[in-house]
Amino acid sequence: MNWKLLEELCNTPGVSGHEKAVADIFRGEISAFTSEITTDAVGNVIAHIPGDGPRVALDAHSDEVGFIVSHIDEAGFVRVIPLGGIDPRVFYAQRVVVHGSEQLKGVVGAVPPHLLSKDADRDKSVPINEAFIDLGMNAETVHEKVRVGDIVTFDSKFEDVGEAFIGKAFDDRIGIFTMIEAVRAAKKIDCDLYLVAAVQEERGLRGAVCAARAVRPEIALALEGTVANDLPGVPPHKQFARQKFGPELRLTDRLLIADRALVDFLAELADKNGIPKQFTVKSMGTTNASAIQTSTVGTRVAAISVPVRYIHGPNGLVRKIDIEHQVKLVTAFLESAGNAA
Numbered sequence: 204m205n206w207k208l209l210e211e212l213c214n215t216p217g218v219s220g221h222e223k224a225v226a227d228i229f230r231g232e233i234s235a236f237t238s239e240i241t242t243d244a245v246g247n248v249i250a251h252i253p254g255d256g257p258r259v260a261l262d263a264h265s266d267e268v269g270f271i272v273s274h275i276d277e278a279g280f281v282r283v284i285p286l287g288g289i290d291p292r293v294f295y296a297q298r299v300v301v302h303g304s305e306q307l308k309g310v311v312g313a314v315p316p317h318l319l320s321k322d323a324d325r326d327k328s329v330p331i332n333e334a335f336i337d338l339g340m341n342a343e344t345v346h347e348k349v350r351v352g353d354i355v356t357f358d359s360k361f362e363d364v365g366e367a368f369i370g371k372a373f374d375d376r377i378g379i380f381t382m383i384e385a386v387r388a389a390k391k392i393d394c395d396l397y398l399v400a401a402v403q404e405e406r407g408l409r410g411a412v413c414a415a416r417a418v419r420p421e422i423a424l425a426l427e428g429t430v431a432n433d434l435p436g437v438p439p440h441k442q443f444a445r446q447k448f449g450p451e452l453r454l455t456d457r458l459l460i461a462d463r464a465l466v467d468f469l470a471e472l473a474d475k476n477g478i479p480k481q482f483t484v485k486s487m488g489t490t491n492a493s494a495i496q497t498s499t500v501g502t503r504v505a506a507i508s509v510p511v512r513y514i515h516g517p518n519g520l521v522r523k524i525d526i527e528h529q530v531k532l533v534t535a536f537l538e539s540a541g542n543a544a
């Protein structure tokens with residue numbers, strides 16, 4: 204596996220609406236396989252590898268959760284709102300990067316607990332809109348370098364810790380990585396293939412809708428990082444995807460009812476190739492698969508995901524073996540996609 208590429212993808216900032224740097228990496232990598240690459244008006248990168256067989260789209264989203272500057276006060280403290288679902292418990296006291304006229308590092312501050320009037324307030328997490336970013340600069344400099352609308356990301360670096368990686372943005376740089384590595388690994392591509400790096404997933408699956416209307420795929424796979432709750436204190440029925448049990452094949456989520464025949468096809472492929480897999484049925488979360496499914500005349504969809512612990516936080520944890528299995532399964536799919544039709 205080209206882990207250096209995954210590192211670059213995760214470390215690159217790409218909050219919803221500001222995916223260009225990530226899109227550029229995707230474009231650069233995929234240009235080794237086709238010259239038919241377009242970027243649409245919203246920033247989706249769509250690459251076409253022409254072939255016989257069904258019109259298939261692989262989708263991964265180029266955005267990550269993060270923040271956008273909403274206000275800068277007279278003293279130079281910066282307020283933000285979240286872009287995407289972020290747990291307020293993981294915001295206070297984090298290091299962040301404000302992407303102003305230059306990259307500025309800061310710390311998330313809030314009223315210290317011992318100054319809170321009620322004991323009860325000390326046990327509560329600070330809401331994101333009540334915290335602020337302290338850049339440690341005088342107010343004029345902050346106002347010079349930071350504007351309302353600038354984006355903010357967690358200041359977390361990708362790190363190899365042996366069996367696993369820790370870092371930010373595994374959701375969904377793992378999907379982008381899977382797309383690139385599967386196309387690289389596939390000995391043949393058994394379909395008319397479109398690769399979509401879709402924008403603004405974390406703000407309501409928005410880019411995928413535009414891309415689906417352009418591509419009109421018969422079959423689409425959303426490649427994702429998903430919640431792994433295989434943690435102490437979580438009962439088995441609430442764990443959903445578990446690490447080291449292979450890619451998650453999701454049958455339902457908040458919006459999705461996956462194409463059962465397509466999921467069964469993927470499961471059989473996994474079995475045939477000695478790749479572990481796990482099914483989940485849940486009523487929360489969703490992926491671009493549900494948006495693609497109903498954006499045009501109807502598309503057969505499935506979502507294949509790598510289980511990530513502490514997803515959407517400043518530091519997630521993902522197992523190398525799970526990413527390897529995801530890439531293998533998607534590679535096997537590309538090599539035999541004609542049989543899925």
Ligand SMILES: [Zn+2]
Pocket residue numbers: 264374375404427428
């Ligand atoms: Zn995602």
